[in-house]
Amino acid sequence: MPVVDLDPGLVAAGPAAVGAALADRIGEPLLVRFPADGLAGADERLLRPWLRTAPVATLGVGEAPRAYRDALDCWVGDAATAGRLGDGFDRAPLAALTAALLVRSAPTGVWPGLVAESTAYSMLQGGPEFAAWRASRTATPADAPTLDADDAPRVRVRVEHGHTVVTLTRPARHNAVDVRLRDELDAALGTLAEARGPVILRGEGPSWCSGGDLDEFATFPDPARAHLVRLTRSLAGRVHALERRLVVAVHGACLGAGIELAAFAARVVAADDVRIGLPELGLGLVPGAGGTVSIPRRAGRSTLLRLLWAGDPIDAHRARRWGLVDEVVPPARLVERSHELAAEL
Amino acid sequence: MANLLGKRYVCAECEATVLVTKAGEGSLTCHGQAMEPATAKPLPSSD
Numbered sequence: 001m002p003v004v005d006l007d008p009g010l011v012a013a014g015p016a017a018v019g020a021a022l023a024d025r026i027g028e029p030l031l032v033r034f035p036a037d038g039l040a041g042a043d044e045r046l047l048r049p050w051l052r053t054a055p056v057a058t059l060g061v062g063e064a065p066r067a068y069r070d071a072l073d074c075w076v077g078d079a080a081t082a083g084r085l086g087d088g089f090d091r092a093p094l095a096a097l098t099a100a101l102l103v104r105s106a107p108t109g110v111w112p113g114l115v116a117e118s119t120a121y122s123m124l125q126g127g128p129e130f131a132a133w134r135a136s137r138t139a140t141p142a143d144a145p146t147l148d149a150d151d152a153p154r155v156r157v158r159v160e161h162g163h164t165v166v167t168l169t170r171p172a173r174h175n176a177v178d179v180r181l182r183d184e185l186d187a188a189l190g191t192l193a194e195a196r197g198p199v200i201l202r203g204e205g206p207s208w209c210s211g212g213d214l215d216e217f218a219t220f221p222d223p224a225r226a227h228l229v230r231l232t233r234s235l236a237g238r239v240h241a242l243e244r245r246l247v248v249a250v251h252g253a254c255l256g257a258g259i260e261l262a263a264f265a266a267r268v269v270a271a272d273d274v275r276i277g278l279p280e281l282g283l284g285l286v287p288g289a290g291g292t293v294s295i296p297r298r299a300g301r302s303t304l305l306r307l308l309w310a311g312d313p314i315d316a317h318r319a320r321r322w323g324l325v326d327e328v329v330p331p332a333r334l335v336e337r338s339h340e341l342a343a344e345l
Numbered sequence: 346m347a348n349l350l351g352k353r354y355v356c357a358e359c360e361a362t363v364l365v366t367k368a369g370e371g372s373l374t375c376h377g378q379a380m381e382p383a384t385a386k387p388l389p390s391s392d
Binding site: 178179183186187191194212213216217218219220221225226227229230232233288 | 352387389390391
Protein backbone atom coordinates (compact mmCIF):
# COMPACT_ATOMS: atom_id res chain seq x y z
CA MET A 1 0.00 0.00 0.00
CA PRO A 2 1.39 3.44 -0.93
CA VAL A 3 -0.08 4.87 2.29
CA VAL A 4 1.74 5.86 5.48
CA ASP A 5 -0.04 6.65 8.77
CA LEU A 6 2.00 8.94 10.99
CA ASP A 7 1.93 8.63 14.73
CA PRO A 8 0.57 11.79 16.48
CA GLY A 9 3.69 12.10 18.64
CA LEU A 10 5.93 11.90 15.60
CA VAL A 11 3.97 14.65 13.80
CA ALA A 12 4.16 16.84 16.89
CA ALA A 13 7.95 16.33 16.96
CA GLY A 14 8.20 18.16 13.62
CA PRO A 15 9.45 17.75 10.06
CA ALA A 16 12.80 16.15 10.92
CA ALA A 17 11.01 13.29 12.67
CA VAL A 18 8.44 13.00 9.87
CA GLY A 19 11.21 12.97 7.26
CA ALA A 20 13.06 10.25 9.15
CA ALA A 21 9.91 8.14 9.34
CA LEU A 22 9.48 8.38 5.56
CA ALA A 23 13.18 8.01 4.67
CA ASP A 24 12.97 4.42 3.47
CA ARG A 25 10.03 5.09 1.16
CA ILE A 26 10.88 8.50 -0.22
CA GLY A 27 10.82 8.57 -4.02
CA GLU A 28 7.76 6.35 -4.11
CA PRO A 29 4.35 7.91 -4.80
CA LEU A 30 3.00 8.07 -1.25
CA LEU A 31 -0.11 9.27 0.53
CA VAL A 32 0.86 10.35 4.05
CA ARG A 33 -1.96 10.57 6.60
CA PHE A 34 -1.61 13.11 9.43
CA PRO A 35 -3.75 12.79 12.57
CA ALA A 36 -5.21 16.18 13.53
CA ASP A 37 -4.19 15.84 17.19
CA GLY A 38 -0.55 15.42 16.18
CA LEU A 39 -0.67 18.53 14.02
CA ALA A 40 -2.15 20.55 16.86
CA GLY A 41 1.06 19.97 18.83
CA ALA A 42 3.51 20.71 16.00
CA ASP A 43 5.47 23.92 15.43
CA GLU A 44 3.77 25.44 12.42
CA ARG A 45 6.81 27.58 11.45
CA LEU A 46 8.70 24.35 10.80
CA LEU A 47 5.98 22.07 9.53
CA ARG A 48 4.15 24.38 7.11
CA PRO A 49 7.20 24.92 4.84
CA TRP A 50 7.83 21.17 4.85
CA LEU A 51 4.23 20.49 3.80
CA ARG A 52 4.50 22.98 0.91
CA THR A 53 7.42 21.18 -0.73
CA ALA A 54 6.95 17.57 0.37
CA PRO A 55 7.00 15.26 -2.70
CA VAL A 56 4.23 13.16 -1.15
CA ALA A 57 0.45 13.65 -0.96
CA THR A 58 -0.77 14.76 2.45
CA LEU A 59 -4.13 13.92 4.02
CA GLY A 60 -5.31 15.31 7.35
CA VAL A 61 -7.67 13.16 9.41
CA GLY A 62 -9.92 14.65 12.08
CA GLU A 63 -10.83 18.22 12.92
CA ALA A 64 -8.34 20.46 11.10
CA PRO A 65 -6.41 22.86 13.37
CA ARG A 66 -6.72 26.40 11.96
CA ALA A 67 -3.00 26.65 11.18
CA TYR A 68 -3.07 23.55 9.00
CA ARG A 69 -6.51 23.77 7.34
CA ASP A 70 -4.98 24.96 4.06
CA ALA A 71 -1.54 23.41 4.53
CA LEU A 72 -2.43 19.80 3.76
CA ASP A 73 -3.55 18.65 0.32
CA CYS A 74 -6.80 17.17 1.61
CA TRP A 75 -8.78 16.92 4.83
CA VAL A 76 -11.37 14.38 5.93
CA GLY A 77 -13.21 14.10 9.23
CA ASP A 78 -12.93 10.41 10.04
CA ALA A 79 -10.70 7.36 9.68
CA ALA A 80 -13.23 5.43 7.58
CA THR A 81 -13.21 8.13 4.87
CA ALA A 82 -9.41 8.35 5.11
CA GLY A 83 -9.30 4.59 4.54
CA ARG A 84 -11.46 4.84 1.42
CA LEU A 85 -9.27 7.61 0.02
CA GLY A 86 -6.18 5.48 0.69
CA ASP A 87 -7.72 2.60 -1.27
CA GLY A 88 -8.61 4.99 -4.08
CA PHE A 89 -5.10 6.47 -4.12
CA ASP A 90 -3.70 2.94 -4.40
CA ARG A 91 -5.39 2.43 -7.79
CA ALA A 92 -2.96 4.84 -9.47
CA PRO A 93 -0.48 6.35 -6.98
CA LEU A 94 1.57 8.21 -9.62
CA ALA A 95 -1.48 9.96 -11.05
CA ALA A 96 -2.98 10.57 -7.60
CA LEU A 97 0.22 12.21 -6.35
CA THR A 98 0.66 14.18 -9.58
CA ALA A 99 -2.78 15.72 -9.02
CA ALA A 100 -1.91 16.68 -5.44
CA LEU A 101 1.37 18.34 -6.45
CA LEU A 102 -0.33 20.10 -9.36
CA VAL A 103 -3.02 21.79 -7.27
CA ARG A 104 -0.83 22.42 -4.23
CA SER A 105 1.29 24.97 -6.05
CA ALA A 106 -1.09 25.92 -8.85
CA PRO A 107 -0.07 28.97 -10.90
CA THR A 108 -2.18 32.11 -10.60
CA GLY A 109 -4.80 32.47 -13.30
CA VAL A 110 -6.90 30.08 -15.35
CA TRP A 111 -4.82 29.80 -18.50
CA PRO A 112 -1.51 29.08 -16.70
CA GLY A 113 -3.42 26.48 -14.70
CA LEU A 114 -4.74 24.83 -17.86
CA VAL A 115 -1.23 24.69 -19.34
CA ALA A 116 0.13 23.10 -16.15
CA GLU A 117 -2.75 20.60 -16.02
CA SER A 118 -2.30 19.60 -19.65
CA THR A 119 1.43 19.12 -19.14
CA ALA A 120 0.77 16.78 -16.22
CA TYR A 121 -1.93 14.93 -18.17
CA SER A 122 0.37 14.37 -21.13
CA MET A 123 3.16 13.18 -18.85
CA LEU A 124 0.81 10.55 -17.42
CA GLN A 125 -0.26 9.48 -20.92
CA GLY A 126 3.31 8.20 -21.20
CA GLY A 127 3.29 6.57 -17.77
CA PRO A 128 2.86 2.97 -16.58
CA GLU A 129 -0.59 3.41 -15.01
CA PHE A 130 -2.20 4.58 -18.25
CA ALA A 131 -0.39 1.79 -20.11
CA ALA A 132 -1.86 -0.74 -17.65
CA TRP A 133 -5.38 0.60 -18.22
CA ARG A 134 -4.85 0.50 -21.96
CA ALA A 135 -3.70 -3.11 -21.79
CA SER A 136 -6.75 -4.04 -19.70
CA ARG A 137 -9.18 -2.77 -22.36
CA THR A 138 -10.53 -5.68 -24.36
CA ALA A 139 -12.37 -3.72 -27.03
CA THR A 140 -10.23 -1.60 -29.30
CA PRO A 141 -11.70 1.67 -30.54
CA ALA A 142 -12.25 0.16 -33.99
CA ASP A 143 -14.30 -2.73 -32.55
CA ALA A 144 -16.52 -0.57 -30.41
CA PRO A 145 -20.12 -0.28 -31.59
CA THR A 146 -21.28 3.14 -32.63
CA LEU A 147 -24.67 3.59 -31.04
CA ASP A 148 -25.41 7.02 -32.42
CA ALA A 149 -25.78 7.98 -36.06
CA ASP A 150 -22.36 9.22 -36.99
CA ASP A 151 -23.44 12.18 -39.07
CA ALA A 152 -25.86 13.63 -36.51
CA PRO A 153 -24.78 16.99 -35.07
CA ARG A 154 -23.30 16.72 -31.57
CA VAL A 155 -24.23 20.27 -30.52
CA ARG A 156 -27.30 22.48 -31.07
CA VAL A 157 -27.40 26.23 -30.50
CA ARG A 158 -30.82 27.89 -30.23
CA VAL A 159 -32.39 30.93 -28.61
CA GLU A 160 -35.05 29.89 -26.07
CA HIS A 161 -36.92 32.31 -23.78
CA GLY A 162 -34.47 35.02 -24.83
CA HIS A 163 -31.36 33.04 -23.80
CA THR A 164 -28.79 31.30 -25.96
CA VAL A 165 -29.06 27.59 -25.20
CA VAL A 166 -26.22 25.26 -26.18
CA THR A 167 -27.33 21.62 -26.00
CA LEU A 168 -25.11 18.54 -26.28
CA THR A 169 -26.99 16.18 -28.63
CA ARG A 170 -25.30 12.81 -28.26
CA PRO A 171 -27.80 11.24 -25.85
CA ALA A 172 -27.11 7.59 -26.75
CA ARG A 173 -23.58 8.04 -25.35
CA HIS A 174 -24.57 10.27 -22.42
CA ASN A 175 -22.99 13.14 -24.36
CA ALA A 176 -19.50 11.68 -24.08
CA VAL A 177 -16.94 14.06 -25.53
CA ASP A 178 -15.37 12.65 -28.67
CA VAL A 179 -13.36 14.64 -31.21
CA ARG A 180 -16.49 15.68 -33.10
CA LEU A 181 -18.35 16.86 -30.02
CA ARG A 182 -15.21 18.67 -28.85
CA ASP A 183 -14.78 20.48 -32.14
CA GLU A 184 -18.47 21.36 -32.55
CA LEU A 185 -18.71 22.68 -28.99
CA ASP A 186 -15.43 24.57 -29.39
CA ALA A 187 -16.77 26.28 -32.52
CA ALA A 188 -20.16 27.06 -30.94
CA LEU A 189 -18.66 28.53 -27.76
CA GLY A 190 -16.07 30.44 -29.77
CA THR A 191 -18.81 32.18 -31.74
CA LEU A 192 -20.76 32.94 -28.55
CA ALA A 193 -17.70 34.57 -26.99
CA GLU A 194 -18.19 37.39 -29.49
CA ALA A 195 -21.92 37.76 -28.75
CA ARG A 196 -23.62 39.10 -25.62
CA GLY A 197 -26.15 37.83 -23.13
CA PRO A 198 -26.52 34.79 -20.89
CA VAL A 199 -25.69 31.31 -22.18
CA ILE A 200 -27.20 28.07 -20.89
CA LEU A 201 -25.37 24.79 -21.40
CA ARG A 202 -27.26 21.51 -21.01
CA GLY A 203 -27.39 17.94 -22.25
CA GLU A 204 -30.06 16.05 -24.20
CA GLY A 205 -31.18 12.62 -23.01
CA PRO A 206 -30.49 10.84 -19.72
CA SER A 207 -27.33 12.81 -18.85
CA TRP A 208 -25.59 16.15 -19.07
CA CYS A 209 -22.14 14.71 -19.92
CA SER A 210 -20.33 11.49 -19.03
CA GLY A 211 -16.86 12.89 -19.79
CA GLY A 212 -14.32 11.92 -22.44
CA ASP A 213 -15.37 9.17 -24.85
CA LEU A 214 -13.46 6.08 -23.69
CA ASP A 215 -13.61 4.65 -27.21
CA GLU A 216 -11.25 7.41 -28.27
CA PHE A 217 -8.85 7.10 -25.35
CA ALA A 218 -5.30 6.15 -26.31
CA THR A 219 -5.83 7.46 -29.85
CA PHE A 220 -3.70 10.59 -29.24
CA PRO A 221 -0.71 10.92 -31.61
CA ASP A 222 1.95 11.23 -28.86
CA PRO A 223 1.92 12.94 -25.43
CA ALA A 224 3.79 16.06 -26.57
CA ARG A 225 1.46 16.67 -29.51
CA ALA A 226 -1.59 15.78 -27.43
CA HIS A 227 -0.62 18.62 -25.07
CA LEU A 228 -0.64 21.07 -27.97
CA VAL A 229 -3.98 19.79 -29.31
CA ARG A 230 -5.51 19.99 -25.83
CA LEU A 231 -4.57 23.64 -25.54
CA THR A 232 -5.58 24.40 -29.13
CA ARG A 233 -9.11 22.96 -28.76
CA SER A 234 -9.54 23.83 -25.10
CA LEU A 235 -13.18 23.56 -24.07
CA ALA A 236 -12.10 24.70 -20.61
CA GLY A 237 -10.70 27.89 -22.12
CA ARG A 238 -13.92 28.44 -24.08
CA VAL A 239 -16.15 27.86 -21.07
CA HIS A 240 -13.97 30.04 -18.87
CA ALA A 241 -14.27 32.90 -21.39
CA LEU A 242 -18.06 32.77 -20.95
CA GLU A 243 -18.11 31.98 -17.25
CA ARG A 244 -19.72 35.15 -15.88
CA ARG A 245 -22.74 34.78 -18.15
CA LEU A 246 -22.90 31.01 -18.14
CA VAL A 247 -25.41 28.69 -16.47
CA VAL A 248 -24.81 24.94 -16.71
CA ALA A 249 -27.69 22.54 -16.02
CA VAL A 250 -26.44 19.09 -15.02
CA HIS A 251 -28.36 15.83 -14.64
CA GLY A 252 -27.72 12.09 -14.82
CA ALA A 253 -24.03 11.36 -15.42
CA CYS A 254 -21.82 14.38 -14.72
CA LEU A 255 -18.40 12.78 -14.85
CA GLY A 256 -14.89 13.86 -15.74
CA ALA A 257 -15.09 16.69 -18.28
CA GLY A 258 -18.81 16.96 -17.38
CA ILE A 259 -18.14 18.41 -13.92
CA GLU A 260 -14.78 19.97 -14.87
CA LEU A 261 -16.38 22.25 -17.47
CA ALA A 262 -19.54 22.91 -15.45
CA ALA A 263 -17.49 24.04 -12.45
CA PHE A 264 -16.28 27.11 -14.38
CA ALA A 265 -19.82 28.48 -14.75
CA ALA A 266 -21.26 31.40 -12.79
CA ARG A 267 -24.17 29.15 -11.81
CA VAL A 268 -24.51 25.37 -11.80
CA VAL A 269 -27.97 23.92 -11.25
CA ALA A 270 -28.29 20.17 -10.72
CA ALA A 271 -31.21 17.81 -11.09
CA ASP A 272 -31.48 15.60 -8.01
CA ASP A 273 -30.67 12.53 -10.14
CA VAL A 274 -27.15 13.77 -10.91
CA ARG A 275 -24.04 11.67 -10.22
CA ILE A 276 -20.88 13.75 -10.04
CA GLY A 277 -17.45 12.15 -10.15
CA LEU A 278 -13.90 12.19 -11.41
CA PRO A 279 -13.06 8.71 -12.78
CA GLU A 280 -9.62 9.65 -14.17
CA LEU A 281 -7.52 7.70 -11.64
CA GLY A 282 -9.09 4.53 -12.99
CA LEU A 283 -7.23 5.28 -16.22
CA GLY A 284 -4.02 6.35 -14.50
CA LEU A 285 -4.68 9.99 -15.41
CA VAL A 286 -5.58 13.31 -13.78
CA PRO A 287 -8.50 15.53 -14.85
CA GLY A 288 -7.66 17.00 -18.25
CA ALA A 289 -10.61 19.24 -19.07
CA GLY A 290 -9.73 22.03 -16.66
CA GLY A 291 -10.96 20.32 -13.49
CA THR A 292 -7.77 20.96 -11.54
CA VAL A 293 -8.42 24.68 -12.13
CA SER A 294 -12.22 24.95 -12.00
CA ILE A 295 -12.96 22.66 -9.06
CA PRO A 296 -10.37 24.14 -6.64
CA ARG A 297 -11.61 27.63 -7.60
CA ARG A 298 -15.20 26.67 -6.89
CA ALA A 299 -14.86 24.24 -3.99
CA GLY A 300 -11.21 24.11 -2.85
CA ARG A 301 -8.37 21.74 -3.68
CA SER A 302 -9.24 19.36 -0.86
CA THR A 303 -12.63 18.74 -2.51
CA LEU A 304 -10.99 18.14 -5.88
CA LEU A 305 -8.59 15.56 -4.44
CA ARG A 306 -11.26 13.89 -2.33
CA LEU A 307 -13.47 13.43 -5.40
CA LEU A 308 -10.54 12.25 -7.54
CA TRP A 309 -8.95 9.89 -5.03
CA ALA A 310 -12.26 8.31 -3.98
CA GLY A 311 -13.33 7.73 -7.58
CA ASP A 312 -16.96 7.05 -6.65
CA PRO A 313 -19.53 9.58 -7.84
CA ILE A 314 -21.38 11.66 -5.26
CA ASP A 315 -25.05 12.61 -5.28
CA ALA A 316 -26.63 16.02 -5.84
CA HIS A 317 -27.06 16.96 -2.19
CA ARG A 318 -23.50 16.14 -1.26
CA ALA A 319 -22.32 18.09 -4.33
CA ARG A 320 -24.38 21.03 -3.08
CA ARG A 321 -22.81 20.81 0.40
CA TRP A 322 -19.33 20.65 -1.13
CA GLY A 323 -20.06 23.68 -3.32
CA LEU A 324 -19.71 21.86 -6.63
CA VAL A 325 -23.24 22.88 -7.62
CA ASP A 326 -25.24 25.91 -6.47
CA GLU A 327 -28.74 24.45 -6.42
CA VAL A 328 -30.55 21.14 -6.56
CA VAL A 329 -33.98 20.85 -8.19
CA PRO A 330 -36.28 18.01 -9.32
CA PRO A 331 -35.44 16.92 -12.90
CA ALA A 332 -38.71 18.38 -14.20
CA ARG A 333 -37.68 21.84 -12.94
CA LEU A 334 -34.15 21.83 -14.38
CA VAL A 335 -34.75 23.65 -17.67
CA GLU A 336 -37.08 26.23 -16.15
CA ARG A 337 -34.67 26.92 -13.27
CA SER A 338 -31.71 27.32 -15.63
CA HIS A 339 -33.61 30.08 -17.46
CA GLU A 340 -34.50 31.78 -14.18
CA LEU A 341 -30.82 31.76 -13.16
CA ALA A 342 -29.76 33.05 -16.58
CA ALA A 343 -32.21 35.94 -16.23
CA GLU A 344 -30.60 36.88 -12.89
CA LEU A 345 -27.05 37.05 -14.27
CA MET B 346 -27.25 36.10 -39.49
CA ALA B 347 -24.34 35.89 -41.86
CA ASN B 348 -21.00 37.56 -41.42
CA LEU B 349 -19.88 36.71 -37.89
CA LEU B 350 -16.70 38.43 -36.79
CA GLY B 351 -13.61 36.32 -37.24
CA LYS B 352 -15.37 33.65 -39.33
CA ARG B 353 -14.21 32.50 -42.71
CA TYR B 354 -16.65 31.86 -45.56
CA VAL B 355 -15.73 29.71 -48.52
CA CYS B 356 -17.19 29.35 -52.04
CA ALA B 357 -17.91 25.71 -52.81
CA GLU B 358 -17.29 26.38 -56.52
CA CYS B 359 -13.99 28.29 -56.66
CA GLU B 360 -12.70 28.02 -53.07
CA ALA B 361 -12.50 31.80 -52.73
CA THR B 362 -12.30 32.63 -49.00
CA VAL B 363 -13.60 35.70 -47.17
CA LEU B 364 -12.49 36.56 -43.64
CA VAL B 365 -14.99 38.73 -41.75
CA THR B 366 -13.19 41.55 -39.93
CA LYS B 367 -16.33 43.57 -39.13
CA ALA B 368 -19.62 41.85 -38.35
CA GLY B 369 -22.77 42.93 -40.17
CA GLU B 370 -26.05 42.02 -41.83
CA GLY B 371 -26.39 40.63 -45.28
CA SER B 372 -25.06 37.53 -46.95
CA LEU B 373 -21.99 36.58 -48.91
CA THR B 374 -22.49 35.16 -52.39
CA CYS B 375 -20.02 33.72 -54.86
CA HIS B 376 -20.75 31.89 -58.12
CA GLY B 377 -24.46 32.51 -57.56
CA GLN B 378 -24.68 30.67 -54.25
CA ALA B 379 -24.32 31.54 -50.57
CA MET B 380 -20.80 31.07 -49.25
CA GLU B 381 -20.49 28.46 -46.51
CA PRO B 382 -18.79 29.09 -43.15
CA ALA B 383 -15.43 27.32 -43.20
CA THR B 384 -15.09 24.52 -40.68
CA ALA B 385 -12.16 24.35 -38.28
CA LYS B 386 -9.09 22.37 -39.21
CA PRO B 387 -9.51 18.78 -38.01
CA LEU B 388 -7.23 17.88 -35.11
CA PRO B 389 -6.72 14.45 -33.55
CA SER B 390 -7.86 13.32 -30.12
CA SER B 391 -5.79 14.53 -27.19
CA ASP B 392 -6.93 11.61 -25.00
